Amino acid sequence: MDLVNHLTDRLLFAVPKKGRLQQAALDLLNGSDIQFRRETRLDIALVRNLPIALIFLPAADIPTFVGEGRVDIGITGRDQVEEHAATTPISSEEQGVEEILDLGFGKCKLQVQTPEKGSLNDPKDLIGRNVVTSFVGLTEAYFKELEGVSGDKKIKTNIKYVGGSVEAACALGVADGIVDLVESGETMKAAGLRAISTVVESTAILIKSKRPSNPQLVDLIASRIKGVITAQKYVLCQYNIHRSKLDVATKITPGKRAPTITTLEEEGWVALSSMVEKKQIATVMDNLEAVGASDILVLNIGNSRTG
Numbered sequence: 630m631d632l633v634n635h636l637t638d639r640l641l642f643a644v645p646k647k648g649r650l651q652q653a654a655l656d657l658l659n660g661s662d663i664q665f666r667r668e669t670r671l672d673i674a675l676v677r678n679l680p681i682a683l684i685f686l687p688a689a690d691i692p693t694f695v696g697e698g699r700v701d702i703g704i705t706g707r708d709q710v711e712e713h714a715a716t717t718p719i720s721s722e723e724q725g726v727e728e729i730l731d732l733g734f735g736k737c738k739l740q741v742q743t744p745e746k747g748s749l750n751d752p753k754d755l756i757g758r759n760v761v762t763s764f765v766g767l768t769e770a771y772f773k774e775l776e777g778v779s780g781d782k783k784i785k786t787n788i789k790y791v792g793g794s795v796e797a798a799c800a801l802g803v804a805d806g807i808v809d810l811v812e813s814g815e816t817m818k819a820a821g822l823r824a825i826s827t828v829v830e831s832t833a834i835l836i837k838s839k840r841p842s843n844p845q846l847v848d849l850i851a852s853r854i855k856g857v858i859t860a861q862k863y864v865l866c867q868y869n870i871h872r873s874k875l876d877v878a879t880k881i882t883p884g885k886r887a888p889t890i891t892t893l894e895e896e897g898w899v900a901l902s903s904m905v906e907k908k909q910i911a912t913v914m915d916n917l918e919a920v921g922a923s924d925i926l927v928l929n930i931g932n933s934r935t936g
């Protein structure tokens with residue numbers, strides 16, 4: 630099958646082909662009922678039930694394809710979008726990417742790091758020295774500002790690009806410091822490094838080109854993905870409570886808009902149903918029990934469309 634001929638009339642959707650964002654991105658597509666089968670080694674997959682073609686690309690390249698308008702939408706890290714903006718001069722109004730939605734996963738920080746056993750504990754100490762990173766644009770902008778602030782614009786920091794395993798650069802004598810991503814901090818610690826400053830904070834985002842080929846379909850995808858994210862983030866909490874405690878119970882579970890209240894057959898009792906953030910639910914249940922709620926049930930939400 631000549632896949633490329635099937636791409637006309639389809640919305641092109643870029644998805645990370647590997648790395649930290651891939652699985653969560655695929656889970657979102659699955660939850661949004663975007664059905665496809667990817668042939669081994671093929672970076673294009675036609676969606677069975679919607680006029681969409683998925684293009685599997687490295688997260689770092691997605692802002693380029695979307696920014697040029699070659700691909701309509703994509704999932705990548707905010708760090709990659711900012712790096713692209715820092716390195717790509719916008720030559721027309723049609724170029725560049727727009728953020729549609731924060732997807733919540735892929736949380737990490739781009740940080741300046743130096744050897745733990747050393748005297749470089751301020752980013753200014755790296756001015757005029759060797760810094761290695763995969764984020765040359767953001768790193769250059771960061772040190773340019775720092776060089777300006779420190780007053781000596783003549784001293785230039787030497788910034789070099791490497792594509793991966795950035796943390797090895799100091800131990801191998803290639804760098805005095807690095808600028809790399811940190812999540813748990815394990816990689817940094819294992820390499821004997823410490824963070825001395827943050828350049829950018831990042832999560833995965835859904836982005837679109839300035840002129841997507843099918844804006845209605847972009848809205849539909851955004852709305853489906855939003856529904857899946859909400860469903861992942863919230864649970865539905867149901868319980869019974871005496872009407873006299875309704876005010877205090879409503880304060881504990883205010884819901885996204887307002888809780889649903891149903892009258893029970895038993896005189897003076899009502900049933901409440903309310904969306905609660907998963908990470909709050911244990912405390913919410915403790916508090917509900919303390920004010921006399923009974924039959925507290927917590928239900929997972931399969932999918933959602935909320936305001």
Ligand SMILES: Nc1ncnc2c1ncn2[C@@H]1O[C@H](COP(=O)(O)OP(=O)(O)OP(=O)(O)O)[C@@H](O)[C@H]1O
Nearest residue numbers: 647648649650687688706708709735736737810812
């Ligand atoms: N440790 C991490 N925890 C959370 N998110 C991360 C982490 N590392 C990277 N990311 C996010 O994932 C994006 C892609 O980085 P990642 O290193 O996974 O991709 P890659 O370099 O294409 O893949 P690989 O490293 O497997 O070759 C980053 O731009 C960042 O937004």
Ligand SMILES: O=P(O)(O)OC[C@H]1O[C@H](OP(=O)(O)OP(=O)(O)O)[C@H](O)[C@@H]1O
Nearest residue numbers: 793794795810811812813814815816817
């Ligand atoms: O703080 P941590 O939880 O340890 O995560 C941070 C590490 O994760 C990423 O590396 P990745 O696994 O993608 O390998 P790479 O360096 O080869 O890209 C990133 O570049 C850091 O090295």
Ligand SMILES: [Mg+2]
Nearest residue numbers: 648649793794
């Ligand atoms: Mg990587």
